[in-house]
Amino acid sequence: MSTATTLAAHTWWMTGRRLKVLVKQPAFVVILLVQPAIWLFLFGNLFRRVVELPGFGAGDYLDYIVPGVVVMTAVSSNMWAGMGVLEEIERGTMNRLLTTPVSRSAIMNALVVEQGISTAVQVLAIILLGLAAGADYPGGPAGLGVLLVAALLLGTVFSALSNTIGMLVRQRETIIGVNTLLLLPLTFLSSAFMAEALMPSWMRTVAHGNPVNWALDAARAAMSAGPDWGVVAVRCGWLALAAAAMVFLSTRTFRAYQKSV
């Protein structure tokens, strides 16, 4: 086999191996799907009337929060990726793999692909749930496509970050702490549930540097009746850069881990 086909085959096997674990825990899969549903209906009902605030700028709150719940879900489920890596290290399966000829890149690729697949399933579920609840997607399939891509890129940023932390500190508590610390501020320092126009100005400034908000900007721009593809391209570009940087960082950390064994 050539290097490229070996890498592809190994990535496929490594991903399948991790997805099988997921599928064999149906309760976990159900939770993955129920959690965003709860958010969608909780936030959807709790904040239903904020659209009436002058300057909010959206007609229906359900339409507004579908991308919000999508990005929040993408962040919150990918944040835990590091737990999986930690478990592999602690269980010894990582070292077992490292003594086989498996492509080292495939191990890291599989982590990204696995997270991407489960994120995609969650995103599709939220879109369908929203549709069932009566949400409109004026941007059509193209808009939803951008939403999915933005969620996947954003998810990669956070799964790679989480993997890096997991390999560096090798401590569950740290991952739990970081996630608890980050999830809500990252979500609420974005336009996920509240229009940017209504944020205090310092918050708006912070939101501009928040990758969660980039994903929302891109998704909202593409999902509107008159899509602004310029915004979509720029924000997705930033997200792609951030994702690439994080994956690079996690790969470097993985190399460092291999030397520290």
Add this chain to the structure above:
Amino acid sequence: MSHAVTADDLRKSYPGGVRALDGLSLDVRPGEVFGLLGPNGAGKSTTVKILTTLARPDSGRAEVAGHDVLRHPERVRREIGVVAQRSALDPMGSGRENLTLQGRLFGVRATALRRRVDDLLERFDLTGAADRVVRGWSGGMQRRLDVALALVHRPGVLFLDEPTTGLDPEGRAAMWAEIGRLAAGESMAILLTTHYLDEADRLAARLAIVDGGRVVAHGTPEQLKEELRGDAVHLELRQPPDEPTARQVIALVAGLREVAFDGRRLSARADDGAAAVPAALAALESAGIGVAAVTVARPSLDDVYLRHAGRRYAA
């Protein structure tokens, strides 16, 4: 290729100044079981990690199956099977899935792999549980699957890092039998680390005693024991003796040397233990020192360890 494994002057320190290896050298011949014996922290696992390409030494060189572990780790990986100290299975995968994935990573072709997996399951008595997830298996079964996993691609060199640690006596006996079969059946070199003296004695054709990150003695178990020249004679006295008197008495007994007292216990060494005992008993009785029990033992690896590491073996 004259050796299956060669390690030459390996040194490695971990951050914080812990010196794990301090000039360790060894060689394993093709087809033999080589034991690496030493207490925890002696450097056994670090040696295995370096030889299996997981860790890099600070200096020194090593070859496994004819390939340099530093320059061609990917070639080394194709030739080795590794059983780590702790079981390292995918707990949510079945036995068959674990084996199949491992085989694929080594590039074993689908049809051959299916046959090999069946054979290994059969041979390690795991056929009945093959399609159940490993998480529910007993410790002994998981350990056997660990070994089966390491064999799926027919490696030339097998590393067994403390394969029986944590197993109950029954599991240990089964593992010993299996390692014995492995050694006899395939033309595979086995490097076995253990902190059990009896395990090394029983399984290893040659062994190296490691202490403080270096090999302090090596040879066949018999050679090592013979170097000690003589049997260990232990006498248990009825009362703690007046040591100078007892020492004087026992010094007159021919053939006894290296006499040591420890409370009521008297230990000595003799070229022919059985012959020295009656004389020792007679001498002590005539001096009014009663003897409660006598044991004569062939030298054990414990004694070898005492001699080379300068202290009793405490695993």
